[in-house]
Amino acid sequence: MSKKTVLIHSNFVRAFTGFGKNKKNIMRYLFDTGKYNLIELANGIDWSDPATESVPWTCRGSLPPQNQLQAMNPDQQRAASYGSILVDRAVKEFKPDVYIGIEDIWGFGDYHTKPWWNKINTMIWTTLDSLPILPQAVDFAPKLRNYYVWASFAEKAMKELGYDHVKTLRGSLDTSVFNRLNDDERQKLRQKNGLSDEFIIGFVFRNQLRKSVPNILDGFKIFLNEHPNSKLLLHTHWSEGWDIPRLIEEKNIDSSKILTTYVCNKCLNYEVRPFTGQEQKCSNCGADKTVNTTNTGRGVTDEQLNEVYNLMDVYCHPFTSGGQEIPVQEAKLTELITLVTNYSCGEDSCTPESGGIPLEWNEYREPGTQFIKASTCAKDIATKLSKVYNMESSERRKREKISRQWVIDNFSIEVIGKKLEKIIDDMPPIDYDFDSDTKINYDPSYQPQGQYSSQEDFIIDLYKNILKDNVDRNSAGVKHWVAHLKKGAPPEEVVKHFQGVAQQQINNNQTTELSELLDKDDEGKRIAVIIPESETDVLLINSLLKSLKKLYKKYNIYVFTKPEYFCFIDDNPHAHKVMHYNPALENIFLLEGAGDHEGLFNIAFYPNATTQKNVSYLHNGLDKLQFTI
16 A cells, blocks of 8 residues: 655744644654655745755745745735745645645635645644634635644634534644653752742743733732742743833832843853843853843753743743643643633643643733733732642642643644544545646636525525635625625625626636746847726727837837737737736736846836836836937
8 A cells, every 4th residue: 555645834843933843743753653755845944945955754845936035015925935836836746645734824825726625635733712713714614624723722613603523633742851850950950040949930931912921920919919939930032022121110029029031142051030131241151242031043942941940830821812832731741730821722721630720811802803812810810829839739749740641641742643643544545636737617607596595595606606615604705795785785796796706717817827928039028018908098008019119129019918808909010929917917026027036027017007006117227218308
């Protein structure tokens, strides 16, 4: 029996991100089984980056060349950074039986329109962290057979919408790295960092606004009033996100009670102590201005981070929402009781069986998205800290050991890897023509038939039969058009709109890679004239081509317009080729070049655009005037 080829698409395995670490763990697990032909598609690096040779499996980067990126608009660049352009190349070249995409849901954009989507075994493994569930995540549900999320919070929310096929598959952790040190080692660590018998509360986090720093400071201040022999360790970078020194001052907290982790850029030594600014002198190697709070550029190693956790007596993680919050699991592996906001992925980590304790929260709405977010209650933070502080040592050790075992049972590489292995093995064999570029068979001629039981069914029928798109009543598009109908929009106008979109998609699909359609023998002598519409505009341009050719005798003139206007210009002897218009042609830097991108044309004219609206007058300095001024 031949091996299945499995293409796994996410952050590069050497990236210090949650997605990168998870991908590294599962790639290693699957590789060690020897059962699969593994292909890694790595976000964040170029297709042939030398780093792709540093892993034992086949690896390609998902970023297109820089000159191509520079010619894109910001939205296109963002999509390309998630691999939207080169994923098709990877699928066609490596012919996978299974595609597994591991990324935030918006990273998959319009993947459901790709010709291979669901023709091969397609799986998305994504993080969803807030209610209401992101509309794009809901829209994907009817289009995707293998849908996995990182937290049971998201699975429960999707099931409430009727999507029973959405399942939880947690992100994987290397449970061998983090562990509880023996009491002598822990005491020596404390002495090394100037600590003795203080009660240390820890919080390990990237200094982002969704990490509730003001809340934990407020809770700590209340707790400190009752337990003055306590300190709060904020293991984070103090020069991004929250202005922690200012918050400490505003809340009138003794700054000596707040600790942080410093790392030397030169010798990599770390120390835990109160914050005294950045670019400090290293007490270990003596280097000047090399010591800063831990950050993504220079942080502690996993072994050092394990020691930082072992300085703590309890771990507290208040946040607004999150996909998994890996520090919570790391803290549990070092046998710490964890206090976690009882919302989003935190719901999994504050249950009795997890050894955790829930933190109460109040709801607020995120501006713009209207997502429900959690503001953790400061008083409850103080109450739960006191609960741990006053806990009998036997009860405390019982909870701490439960915490570690729960992570091993639910997040270890072995457990998650085994689950993923079964998912892959249960996927059926495929029969797909990877050399086919078949596009969606849009049908602009379709006319609705008969009566519909509801407006939702009417719109779903249009999506299904005109745009060939699987949607349901929860889909954002269906809700949008039903709202229009309820406001009095005529059904026949809605049908015309869907038909128009289908026709436009057909026109766009007829435009293949532009460079392949251009003559090879006129490179360096090309002019593009972009005139999308209308009859009058195209006729006027038709009358001007003779003059344009007279000015640029040695250049071939390519005219781009919509197919319905070809008849007004395609018989002009001065038009070298009349070609399909595509909105991408509105980017003058794509056509004329910018930076390292040489461009496809020497000059691109946009007679329908004003210079106030678009940059349309660069022309590589090759402009000519027909008349003497």
